[in-house]
Amino acid sequence: MTNLNKPVVIIGAGPVGICLALYLAQKDIRSIMIERLDPQTFLDQEPRAGSIHPATLEMLDDLGLYERMERRGLIAPTVQYWDRETDSIFAEFDHAVLKNDTRFPYVLQCERTKIIDEAMQVLRETKMCDVRMSTEFVSFTQNEKGIEALITDNAGNEERISGSYIVSAEGGRSIIRKSLGIEFEGYTYPERTLTVAVCYDFDKAHGYAYRNYLSDPEQWSNLFKWTQPERWRVHFPTDIQDPPEKVLSDEYIQTQLQRFLPRDQPYEVVHRTTYTVHQRIASTFRSGRAILAGDSAHVNSPIGGMGMNSGVHDAINLGQKLCDILQGRTSDEVLDRYSRQRRHVAVNHTKAQTERNKKLLAEKDPAVRKKNHDQVKRTAEDSKLCREFMLRTSLINSVKEAAEIL
Numbered sequence: 490m491t492n493l494n495k496p497v498v499i500i501g502a503g504p505v506g507i508c509l510a511l512y513l514a515q516k517d518i519r520s521i522m523i524e525r526l527d528p529q530t531f532l533d534q535e536p537r538a539g540s541i542h543p544a545t546l547e548m549l550d551d552l553g554l555y556e557r558m559e560r561r562g563l564i565a566p567t568v569q570y571w572d573r574e575t576d577s578i579f580a581e582f583d584h585a586v587l588k589n590d591t592r593f594p595y596v597l598q599c600e601r602t603k604i605i606d607e608a609m610q611v612l613r614e615t616k617m618c619d620v621r622m623s624t625e626f627v628s629f630t631q632n633e634k635g636i637e638a639l640i641t642d643n644a645g646n647e648e649r650i651s652g653s654y655i656v657s658a659e660g661g662r663s664i665i666r667k668s669l670g671i672e673f674e675g676y677t678y679p680e681r682t683l684t685v686a687v688c689y690d691f692d693k694a695h696g697y698a699y700r701n702y703l704s705d706p707e708q709w710s711n712l713f714k715w716t717q718p719e720r721w722r723v724h725f726p727t728d729i730q731d732p733p734e735k736v737l738s739d740e741y742i743q744t745q746l747q748r749f750l751p752r753d754q755p756y757e758v759v760h761r762t763t764y765t766v767h768q769r770i771a772s773t774f775r776s777g778r779a780i781l782a783g784d785s786a787h788v789n790s791p792i793g794g795m796g797m798n799s800g801v802h803d804a805i806n807l808g809q810k811l812c813d814i815l816q817g818r819t820s821d822e823v824l825d826r827y828s829r830q831r832r833h834v835a836v837n838h839t840k841a842q843t844e845r846n847k848k849l850l851a852e853k854d855p856a857v858r859k860k861n862h863d864q865v866k867r868t869a870e871d872s873k874l875c876r877e878f879m880l881r882t883s884l885i886n887s888v889k890e891a892a893e894i895l
């Protein structure tokens with residue numbers, strides 16, 4: 490029998506862990522959140538997610554976060570698809586086509602660190618979550634009554650904490666997933682992606698929208714605007730054989746940027762980093778009292794901006810079920826439903842869509858490229874096809890489909 494009075498233990502204060510803790514807090518359920526990062530440097534993290542899709546904006550609004558984030562973000566109503574060979578737009582989608590489907594017919598460009606900053610402030614105000622920063626989760630055990638987790642602070646002091654359930658929101662390297670022997674099925678792309686933050690007005694210089702996908706048989710890329718004043722991020726694939734020192738060098742980066750958009754001066758680069766991209770999904774999202782959410786359950790290519798979005802959807806779905814269990818309305822068998830629902834989305838939406846995006850941008854065969862571009866162009870120009878496409882990319886369909894899974 491679950492001890493209903495024990496808190497939910499959440500490992501990881503990324504967007505998924507914090508949104509889950511906030512959802513539970515707003516339903517009067519206590520949690521303990523363990524985060525290894527130091528509070529002083531917590532927000533100095535490598536730039537990652539930032540495009541928030543309509544379905545997620547609705548969830549964040551329900552948590553009371555939307556207005557705070559809109560103040561710190563940029564509204565991006567459109568997304569453009571460019572052919573770099575001809576330097577022209579082959580399709581442009583406007584989220585306005587979703588105006589009857591969502592309260593937020595646009596994407597909000599708001600970086601992950603701003604989301605966790607705002608969400609953490611609101612969470613702390615609830616006083617329902619014991620947030621332990623500079624604390625490392627080490628291991629856990631579970632039995633029919635609850636879980637016990639071993640944690641250590643940065644002075645090496647060990648502590649055992651107990652809870653009703655443990656949620657792994659630890660990111661892709663989840664200790665919980667590994668210790669349970671849950672397979673992380675999938676593959677890793679044989680390339681490393683270079684991300685460069687640039688201070689330059691790409692819109693004024695070349696007519697780019699705030700969100701751009703660029704197809705190129707030699708070097709696909711993505712270009713996004715993040716903040717005012719002009720801060721844009723460009724992503725390029727690089728050869729996995731090239732050492733990081735080379736791809737992070739000024740010379741290499743300036744060459745890529747000049748090829749991307751030639752100009753007579755060097756670009757002002759304000760940040761640079763590389764990352765490896767995986768497509769992996771856990772074989773189950775639940776084992777007893779341990780539940781996986783966000784990157785610990787699924788990692789995918791960032792092309793399409795779906796990882797954090799679908800992770801936040803996991804958090805809300807899981808939060809609803811934990812409330813029902815801990816407030817005595819249902820048994821914890823609903824956690825198997827969580828696993829079925831959210832795994833279905835990870836396989837059939839997040840993975841499928843991001844793989845399609847990658848293929849569209851990286852295709853080398855000229856005939857296949859042309860066929861693909863023509864198809865996307867036709868989709869953008871046909872209002873019915875366009876709406877169907879946008880319902881998928883904005884993750885509205887994934888939420889509806891998950892709700893139908895028993």
Ligand SMILES: Cc1cc2nc3c(=O)[nH]c(=O)nc-3n(C[C@H](O)[C@H](O)[C@H](O)COP(=O)(O)OP(=O)(O)OC[C@H]3O[C@@H](n4cnc5c(N)ncnc54)[C@H](O)[C@@H]3O)c2cc1C
Pocket residue numbers: 500501502503504505506523524525526536537538539540541601624625626627658659660661664684764782783784785791793794795796797798799800
């Ligand atoms: C370049 C890039 C761009 C991206 N762009 C987008 C985008 O536009 N839209 C989108 O939806 N997604 C995007 N993503 C993906 C997105 O960043 C992730 O899906 C998202 O951050 C996952 O959130 P999470 O909370 O599950 O995990 P994380 O954000 O990884 O957070 C996990 C937290 O757990 C902590 N932790 C880990 N292990 C321990 C431990 N043992 N003890 C204590 N604490 C621990 C970590 O310190 C961290 O704070 C992008 C990713 C990359 C790399």
